[in-house]
């Protein structure tokens with residue numbers, strides 16, 4: 001039987017590159033497309049090294065409708081995993097039009113092209129931000145979404161709704177082989193890197209997220225980590241999150257794609273939480289990082305960061321049962337991989353600097 005082809009939009013980025021590796025290792029043909037707007041070629045090169053495969057790559061912007069259409073015309077795409085989007089919460093508050101335009105247009109173009117090329121299975125990368133400050137924890141997929149607190153979060157909610165409505169319309173009006181099926185995966189806090197240390201998170205400028213800030217502080221790029229708030233109503237006063245290993249997260253995508261392609265979906269549009277189900281405080285994460293990597297981190301307590309929720313973690317029962325997927329890597333192994341990746345970045349930068357001398 002011919003292997004199914006999966007398009008990964010934004011596949012050169014942090015999560016996209018890990019997903020590409022896992023898809024290839026699971027035996028899929030993968031087409032990667034990216035415009036390098038928020039990354040360089042480092043991770044895509046890493047993916048090629050890890051898999052030892054030639055991977056079709058298209059440099060393109062998903063806001064360019066014609067380019068998206070051409071892509072679907074050129075390859076027979078069985079499923080698309082859509083990552084191509086901007087993701088900085090703070091920037092989205094400053095530049096809402098940019099965020100709405102980019103994140104919505106790119107996704108609409110994917111759905112439009114999929115509709116014109118014989119239907120498709122669409123996996124959308126959503127986020128736990130859709131839950132906001134939930135009243136009951138852990139959150140299940142049935143926990144009501146709350147109004148988004150940033151344009152970025154709102155684009156996630158709107159794209160979920162666009163996918164739901166498109167799936168509904170195509171399954172009512174079309175023959176099954178022309179229909180669009182959809183899955184939204186709501187990620188909690190993805191962290192860590194591939195065990196090879198050849199791919200990982202490469203933030204541009206000062207990192208917003210906790211783990212890259214920790215590793216950059218440990219390597220000496222940042223002087224001191226600020227822990228935002230130690231007066232929250234939690235055991236140690238710092239916020240609680242559900243930190244999900246990026247390789248485990250990538251494997252959830254493979255499980256979801258297989259569910260779609262093998263006709264195992266129970267609804268035409270499904271939603272799954274992708275997390276570990278375990279809350280970890282910022283202080284616990286910092287301490288675990290120090291312990292597993294045998295170093296002392298320079299950190300201080302700072303005021304709360306605007307917009308942070310106190311605590312959120314996932315009920316993962318649905319993903320465990322329906323996707324047959326479970327987070328497996330320990331937080332210690334994940335934090336060791338994040339540190340190995342930061343050291344690999346330092347080595348790459350040293351090689352680059354010496355070649356420029």
Ligand code: UDP
Pocket residue numbers: 189208209210211213225226227228229239240241282305308
């Ligand atoms: N955080 C922190 N210092 C930082 C970055 C983040 O204390 O430099 C905290 C943040 O307040 C939150 C947790 O780490 O409680 C996770 O933040 P991140 O930005 O990684 O993800 P979020 O949960 O906001 O999506």
